[in-house]
Amino acid sequence: MTDTVDRLGNWGRWGPDDERGTLNLITDETCARALAEARTGRCVSLAKPIEPASMMGGPFAPPGPPSPPVQQAMLYTGTPPMGLAEVLVVTPHNPGLTHLDALVHIPVDGHVYPGRPLAEAVTPTGVRHGSTTAFADGVLTRGVLLDLAPGDRLPPAYPVTGADLDAAEQRSGHRLEPGDALVVRGGWNFSRDPANPMPGMTVDAVAWMRQRDISVYAGDIGDAHPSVDPQVPLPLHMIGLARLGMPLIDGAEVEELAEVCAELGRYAFLLSIAPPRLRGATGVPVNPQAIF
Numbered sequence: 525m526t527d528t529v530d531r532l533g534n535w536g537r538w539g540p541d542d543e544r545g546t547l548n549l550i551t552d553e554t555c556a557r558a559l560a561e562a563r564t565g566r567c568v569s570l571a572k573p574i575e576p577a578s579m580m581g582g583p584f585a586p587p588g589p590p591s592p593p594v595q596q597a598m599l600y601t602g603t604p605p606m607g608l609a610e611v612l613v614v615t616p617h618n619p620g621l622t623h624l625d626a627l628v629h630i631p632v633d634g635h636v637y638p639g640r641p642l643a644e645a646v647t648p649t650g651v652r653h654g655s656t657t658a659f660a661d662g663v664l665t666r667g668v669l670l671d672l673a674p675g676d677r678l679p680p681a682y683p684v685t686g687a688d689l690d691a692a693e694q695r696s697g698h699r700l701e702p703g704d705a706l707v708v709r710g711g712w713n714f715s716r717d718p719a720n721p722m723p724g725m726t727v728d729a730v731a732w733m734r735q736r737d738i739s740v741y742a743g744d745i746g747d748a749h750p751s752v753d754p755q756v757p758l759p760l761h762m763i764g765l766a767r768l769g770m771p772l773i774d775g776a777e778v779e780e781l782a783e784v785c786a787e788l789g790r791y792a793f794l795l796s797i798a799p800p801r802l803r804g805a806t807g808v809p810v811n812p813q814a815i816f
Contacts, residue, residue, distance in 0.1 A: 532727075532734050533767035535638040542638050543658045545627050545769020546739045550665045554703035554739075558666035562794040562815045568784050570707070570742060570812040571622040572777045576612065593621035616807035617774070619714040624799055624810040625765055625772040628654030630758070632766040656805040659771070659797075665739055667705040667795030667814055668698045669778065669785050677711025681749045682723035684710070686732035696791035700736045705795050707814075708743035709778045724748040727756050730763045733770065740797070742773035742812060773797070773812060781814050788816060 538548050576596035595613040616623045627637040628651050636645045636654050645653040670692035672678055689706075693699060700706060710723050724747045733741065741764060750757035764770045785791045794815040799808045 532731055532763055534734075534769050535767065538638070538769075540638060542769070543627065543654050545637060545658075545771065546737070547658065547663060547771065549703040549737050549739045550663065551703060554665055554701075557701070558664060558794045561666055561792050564816050566784070566788075566816040568781050568793075568814045568816075570773070570776045570778060570781060570814060571810065572620065572775055574621060579611075579613065591615055591618065593618035614809060616805065616809060619775050621809055622773065622775045622777065622811070623807050624656070624659060624797065625761070625774060625807050626651075626654060626656045626658065626805065627765060627769050627771065629806045630761045630766045632762055637766055637769045650804045651806060652804075655803065656799065656808045657803040659799050659808065660801045660803070662799070663705075663740060663771075663795075663797035665703055665705050665795055666701075667707050667742075667793050668693075668696060668700050669707045669709060669781055669791045669793075670696055671709045671782050671785075671791075673709070673711045674782075674786075678723040678745070680723065681721040681751075682710075683726045683748045683752045684708075684723060684745070685726055685728045686735075687728075689729060689732050698790075698792045700738065702737035703739050704736075705740040705742060706733060706736075706738045707776065707778060707781065707795070708741070708745060709782050710743065710745035712745050714775065721749045722746070725760050725764075726752055727759045727763065730759045730768070733764060734768055738770060740771050740773065740795075742776040742778075744776055744778050746772075746774060773810060776812065784814075784816065790816070 576594040577592035579595040579597040597611045599609045631642045640653050724745050726748045747758045747760045796813045799810040802808050
């Protein structure tokens with residue numbers, strides 16, 4: 525990692541044993557600011573709808589490529605059935621599933637946030653440091669949508685910079701404050717098409733997030749194309765998650781949110797993130813709620 529990348533980090537900022545990262549920036553004042561945005565009770569989900577794929581052959585049948593984010597095998601109880609149930613096999617980091625990355629998800633140079641050796645943080649028996657355990661109480665903060673391409677979408681492989689975020693922030697009429705969640709719209713659905721690569725965040729954009737002390741990132745776009753900076757091919761994950769300790773909501777669905785923001789003429793809202801209280805995992809499905 526370069527010196528520039530190292531200077532962006534938060535390792536040691538909240539102590540050597542910290543597992544919350546930038547969630548520490550969400551103070552009582554931040555929450556009060558967030559609650560003030562909930563004026564009408566109108567609610568918009570930022571999660572993609574999921575249709576579970578049937579697991580033919582039983583609940584432990586291996587997934588076939590490409591693996592669906594959720595697989596379902598039906599179970600029956602009683603004869604005739606007195607109740608219905610199923611086994612769900614969830615792949616948390618599947619790009620087709622809106623999920624919250626834990627800080628341990630991406631190691632850098634053999635370490636995870638905030639500098640713990642990977643072998644110490646993750647053992648054969650599970651994750652011991654930086655897991656989804658830190659999300660057990662949920663997250664409540666102010667969210668601000670920055671629409672990078674109103675009414676359109678960003679060009680393929682577009683490298684988003686801090687200047688792009690500045691311009692979108694000015695259009696929104698809201699300045700992001702320490703502890704706020706940044707929600708980004710690029711106008712894209714996930715794609716692995718090499719002829720039509722997705723746009724994404726550069727190191728410069730992540731540095732902007734560090735300067736503003738963003739607590740959580742959510743968006744329909746993620747990392748810049750690896751060709752932008754081969755030394756840091758995953759800026760959001762290698763710096764934002766691993767160095768800053770900033771949890772990432774991957775695969776957010778933001779089209780309806782953008783429509784509601786434009787309709788109401790305001791781009792700030794109460795953001796509620798309440799994942800399952802699943803301990804010791806590297807990521808967890810989540811249904812973030814924007815409340816106006």
